[in-house]
Amino acid sequence: MSISARDHVARHLLRDAARSYRGRPTKHTAVQATQGRIGIIGAGLAGLYAGLILQDLGYQFEIIEANPERIGGRIYTYYFSKTPSVPGYGFDYYDVGAMRFPNIPWMKRVFDLFDLLQVPQIPYYLSADNTVLYLNSQRYPATETQVGKGDIFKVSVSSGGTVPDAFLNPPYPDPTQSSSPDQYWWSAALATLRDPFKALNDVDPEHIQEAEAKAWANLVTYDTQSTRGYLLNFGYPESVVEWLETNQSATGLYDEAITETVIDSLDFDWPAGSPQRAAGFPAAHPPSARSGNADDTPPWVCIEGGSSVVTDALAKKITPNNPILLGQRAFKVSLADSTTGQLDVSYASPGGQTLTRSYSQVICTVPLGCLDAIDTSSIGLGYEQNAAIRSLQYDSSCKVGIKFAKRWWEYLPKPVFGGVSSTDLPIRTVVYPSYGLKSESGPPVEGQPGILIASYTWAQDARRLGSLAKDGARLKYPKDDPLIQVTLDNLAAMHGISREDMGPVLDAYSYSWYDDINTRGAFALFGPGQFSQQAVGGQGLFAALKVPNNTGTFHIAGEATSIHHAWFLGALNSAWRAVYNVLMTLGDAQGLAKLQKNWGVPDEFEVETLNTLHGIVTGLPPLSHRTKTDL
Template identity: 45%
Template structure:
C-alpha cells in the first residue's frame, strides 16, 4: 500500500497458500463463514490463531489510522479484555471475579504457608508489577520516543528476572509475578521486552480500550490486498536472493511446491520473511554483513500455541450450565497447562444460534512449548492427549463437568514454531539483543540497515521495537521503504511524499536511518 501511494511498481511473492502471515483466521466452516454478513451466525464459526486484539493506546495510533484508511469502522468492535464472572485458578484455589476475596485468596503468602513475603501480597500482584514499569511508562508518555528508549535500553543487558533480582526483589516474588502476569520462563527474556509488553497492554483512554475485528483479523489483510494495484503471487517460495554481477539489481529465485519456477530480476528486495525462514534462503556472503547473519540466526523468537475447541453451543453463556454467572468475553487464567482461556468477544448480536467456538488455551514461552509438544497431526495419540488435557483443565477452571460442555464437534491447534512459514510466533529478544544506545554494531541495528549495497531491506515485526504487534510490522514496512527510496534519483521527493502520506513512526529517526544505511553499505552492520 505504501509503494502504491508512491507510484512505485512492485511484485509480492508469498510462500504460503494464503496472505496475512501471522494474521491467521481459522474458520471451522470455511468459505461459508468468510462470506457470511455481519450478525449471520455462520460468520462466527472462527478463531484467530494469530493477531486477535488491538489496544487503542498511545503507541498504536498508526494501526488505527490504517483501520480508518481501510474504512473498517463497520467491523471494528469492542474486544472484551475483561468481563464479569471470569475465573482464576492458582495453587489449587478457584476464584470467580464476582466474588469478594481477601488479599491472599490463592494462599501464596508466607502467612498462609506460601513463599511470598506478606508485604508484597498485601500490595497485590498488579500494583507490584505496575510499580516496576511505571518510570519507563511515564518516560514514553512525556519524552520524545528516542529519549525514552535510551532510558529503557540502558537496562537491555538484563533479563527481567535479572533486573528484578538486582533491585532486591526476592526470587519468590519474581516467580509469583511471572506466574500471575505472564508466561512461564518469559522473565528470562529481555527486561526491555517485558517493559514494552507492559506498556502495550496498558489501558487506553478511549470509550473502550480494546478492539477486535468482527469476522476475524484476516479481514484486515484482505482489505489491504483489495487496495493493491498488484496482487500477491501465492505459493511462491523464495529460495535464493543475490546481487547480479556488477551490483545494479537483485536476482530472486522462487518455486512452487518444491518445483523451480523462475529467477526474476528486481531493482531492490524488501523481505518480510520471519527470521527463522530467512535463514533458510540462500543469500551470498557479500550481500549480508557478518552482523546481519548473526542477527538472523541469533535474535530470539517466542513460542505460542493456541487450542481452539468447537462445541455445539456456547455453554459458558448458558444460564442452565453457569447459573447467574454466565461469561461474555474476557479471559480466565490458571497455573494449569492451558494457562489462559479466551472467550469470544463477537457474535453477541447474531440473528440465530452461534456455534460454541472458544480459545480454550492460549500459551506462550515454556507453557507453549509443552502444549506445542502435543500439537501434532489431528487424530494422533498426541492430539488426543492434548484434547483430553485441555478439556480436563477447562473443567477444573470453570468447575463444570466435561459432560456438561455438550458435544465437542471439532478442534484446531496451531503451534507457531511448527508452522513452516513462521518457525516462531514473534520476536522476543533475549538480554542484550537490542543493544546499547552507544553501540554502533548491535544485532537489532543491523536488521534495520540495508544490505547488498542498499538493495536488500529486512522488514517484519522483529525489526521494530514493537514485537508481536501489527504496529511492529507497519513501522518496519515504513522504514524499509524509506531506506529503499535512497537509491532512486528522486529520493528526496519520494521521501517527502512518504512522510506526508504515512507520517514518521515514533520509533524512527530519519537522520539515524541515514547513518545506519552508511554503516550497512560499509558492511559494519
C-alpha cells in the same frame, strides 16, 4: 507529544547507532540502482503493506509467498465453516494469530489502515464480569480486587506454600491503585525503570532528545539482565519471582530482557503505564470492559469476521499487474549486477521446479527464522545483520480453538460474555469470544454452536502444549486426541463444572507457531542485551536490521525489525521504513516527499537518522549532493 515508550527507545537507539557507525570501516560499493520491478518476499502484513505503498508511489513489484494456500502470514483466521445456510455461520471462526487492537494514539497507523480498507470493527472485551482466576486449585473472580483479602490462593508459607507471608499483605500506600499483592510487588520492582519514560510526553520538544537519553541510560544499565535476573537482584526471593511469573506472565517468559518487559508494560497502560503484559499473559485484573471501564482505559476492538479480513482486503487493493505468487519458497538471494545492485531471487515452486527472477531491489518481510534459511551470503549483509537474523529471540505461542455445540460459558450460573480467564493449569489462558454475544442483537442464539479459544499459551507453556499438536502445527479434531482431552479437563476444573456441562465438542483446531515452517516462531521477544549496542563501533543487533545491505538494494522488514514487534503496528512501520530506504537508494526525492505526505512518518523513526544510517552503510551521498548521473 503522544508517542509510546517504545518509540522513544527506538529513536534513541538509532541515534546511538548513527553516532557509533561514523568512522567505522564499512564494506560498501556505491551503486547506481535502477527503477525496475521490486521483489517482496513474504505476503504477510508487512509485505502486503509495502506493496500497497509502492503501488501508490507508482512502482511495480511482485510478492513471492511460500504458503501455497493463503496470504497473511501470522495474520490468520481459521474458519470452521463458511456456510451461509447455517444460522450464525459468521461467527464460526477464531483468530489463530493477531486478534485484538487497542485504540490508542500510537496505534493510529493501524486504525488508518482499517479505515482505508473499510474493515468492520466490533468491541473487544479484554475483561468481563464472571471471568475467573484459577490458581493453586483456588478459584476467585478475575475482576474483583484482592486488596485486603489475604492469601486467596494459598501460596504463603503459613498456608503450605513458599511465598513469605509478608508478600501477601503488602503496605499499599493507596489500595485503589493496586488490585492484588502480586501487582503491587511487580509495580514496585519496575517503578524506577518506568518512571523516566512515563514523564517523556510532558517534555517540551527542545529537550526531548536529552530526556530520552536519560531515560534510556537509566534502563540500559540493566539491559543485559533478564526479567528474572533483575527481580532476583532487586531482592525478591526466588519463590516470589516464580509466583510473580505465574500470576503476571507465562512460564519461562521472565527469561526475556528486562528492557522488553519495561517498555512492554508501558505500552499497555496508556496513558499512565501498567505492569501487566497484555500482549502476552493478559492483565490479571483489568477493569471490566462490559461493566464500566475507567475513563482512561482505551477501547479495544477486533475485526468482525476475523483479522484475516484485513489482509484479504489489503491484497484486493493490489492490482493484477503487481502479482502475488503463492507456493513459491525463496531459498537464495544473490547479487546479479554489482553496478546497479540488481538481485536475483531463486525459489522453488510447488512442483519442485527451481526458478529465478531478477529485481532492481528486494524487500524481505519473512520472519527472521525463515530469512536465516535463505542464502544471502553474496549480497553484502553486515556481520551484525547476519548475527541479528540468527540470534534475535522469538517467543512461542500456541492456541487451541474448540467448537462446542453450545456457547456453554454464556449459560453458566454466572455467565461470561467476552474477556479472559487465567490459570496455572497447562491451558493457562481462556479467551471468550467478543463476537456473536448472546446479549447483543443478532445470531447466534441459544442452541447454536460457539467457538472458544480454550487455550492461549506462550513461552514454555506453548512449547509443551504445542508438542501435542500433531503434524507439528495444526490438528483437526479427533475425539481421542490428548491435547483436546487435557484442554477439556482443564476447562472443567477452571469453571467448576463437569465436562458434560460443556456439551458436545463438534470440532477443534490447534496451532503452534514455532512449528509452522513459514514462521518458525510466534513473534519477536528480545533476550538480554539484544536491544543495546554491545561493542565499540557496533550498531547493536536491533539497530542493524534498520539498514539495507551495502548496495542499498536488500531491505529487511517484518515485525521483528520494528520496536513494536509482536504488533500489527510493527509490521506496518517496518514496511514503511523498507520503502523509505528503497527510495533513498534510488535517490527519488519526489517519491520520498509523496511517501511522507500520503503515509506519514512512523513515530519510531526520525528521517534524519534514517538518512544518516543509509548513507553510511551504502556509501551513497545525501540526496542534495547527487547529480543526475547518480540518480
